[in-house]
Amino acid sequence: MGIHASNKLETLVEQLRQAKTVCALTGAGVSKESGVPTFRDEDGLWQKFRPEELANVNAFISNPSLVWEWYNWRRQLMSGVKPNLGHLALAELQDLVDSFVLITQNVDNLHRVAGNRDVIELHGNISRNKCHDCGKIFEKGDQETDFVFKPGELPKCPLCNGRLRPDVVWFGENLPVDAIERAWTLSQQCDVFLSIGTSSIVYPAAALPQLAKQAGAYLVEINPKPTDLAPMADMVFSSPSGEALPLIVQALKDSA
Ligand code: BJW
Ligand code: ZN
Numbered sequence: 241m242g243i244h245a246s247n248k249l250e251t252l253v254e255q256l257r258q259a260k261t262v263c264a265l266t267g268a269g270v271s272k273e274s275g276v277p278t279f280r281d282e283d284g285l286w287q288k289f290r291p292e293e294l295a296n297v298n299a300f301i302s303n304p305s306l307v308w309e310w311y312n313w314r315r316q317l318m319s320g321v322k323p324n325l326g327h328l329a330l331a332e333l334q335d336l337v338d339s340f341v342l343i344t345q346n347v348d349n350l351h352r353v354a355g356n357r358d359v360i361e362l363h364g365n366i367s368r369n370k371c372h373d374c375g376k377i378f379e380k381g382d383q384e385t386d387f388v389f390k391p392g393e394l395p396k397c398p399l400c401n402g403r404l405r406p407d408v409v410w411f412g413e414n415l416p417v418d419a420i421e422r423a424w425t426l427s428q429q430c431d432v433f434l435s436i437g438t439s440s441i442v443y444p445a446a447a448l449p450q451l452a453k454q455a456g457a458y459l460v461e462i463n464p465k466p467t468d469l470a471p472m473a474d475m476v477f478s479s480p481s482g483e484a485l486p487l488i489v490q491a492l493k494d495s496a
Contacts, residue, residue, distance in 0.1 A: 259431035269437020323354035329485035331355035373402025
């Protein structure tokens with residue numbers, strides 16, 4: 241490691257040690273090394289459709305089979321994945337700083353599996369279904385139907401016979417109020433904010449690091465392709481999160 245890189249880690253370790261509250265915001269990039277495709281990279285999800293065309297309530301109403309096909313495929317894909325070194329480092333980080341909150345846009349549950357205790361899910365969780373008509377939420381296993389539905393079959397709500405859908409947040413829908421309110425407040429209160437593996441284009445999540453910076457936090461971006469957030473950041477790691485995060489955690493442990 242060059243002197244420059246080690247100085248950078250020293251500076252960040254100092255910031256993390258002094259911080260009362262550390263927030264991390266994660267996006268699809270953190271799960272890429274687990275084998276979950278991102279939305280907008282070249283090899284991202286279903287290149288023939290833009291995420292805006294599928295993660296969209298109008299698409300679900302006009303073409304529910306297409307939307308269900310996409311979620312079936314993703315559920316199958318996610319059922320076999322495990323946390324990677326980036327997730328595990330974030331779980332370790334929570335015990336190395338004063339107070340740590342993980343805010344995620346991901347629906348894959350991998351931060352909880354990795355061991356993070358305080359996880360704010362901004363965009364829901366793919367392991368649940370919700371009735372589009374009566375709002376009832378079903379955990380995996382609550383329904384009589386299989387979790388991955390048969391092609392052409394549209395799952396129905398066992399209570400009202402309404403249209404079941406994954407319990408995730410689509411474009412044009414509000415984020416869960418408790419989740420976004422808490423994330424908003426914490427972003428304004430925290431001392432260090434880490435933005436990791438997100439393209440920083442989907443709002444309101446993309447506003448959180450900007451909010452943190454404006455309120456005085458030390459802002460760090462970790463992304464192999466730095467985003468429009470980078471010019472605002474105090475420090476940028478242009479590497480995969482599965483590489484950068486273990487280095488940061490190791491440096492923090494070494495300084496103890
Ligand atoms: C690595 C890596 C490695 C690769 N390590 N990194 C016009 C202007 C402004 C705003 C709007 C507008 N029109 C509409 C809006 C609002 C809209 C919005 O923001 N649109 C933008 C596209 C412009 N937002 C909404 O609608 C939100 N709701 C809302 O605002 O409510 C109020 C409202 C009500 C009524 C009308 C209008 C507003 C809801 C947003 C919901 C987003 N939902 C999805 C799907 C979730 C469920 C599911 O998973 O199926 O969330 S879309 C998709 O994008 C998903 C993600 O969470 C989200 C963000 O993507 P993410 O995580 O950043 O992934 P990528 O693929 O974009 O980026 C991956 C990154 O990883 C890249 O940068 C790589 O370089 C990097 N990477 N390998 C680290 N190894
Ligand atoms: Zn129902």
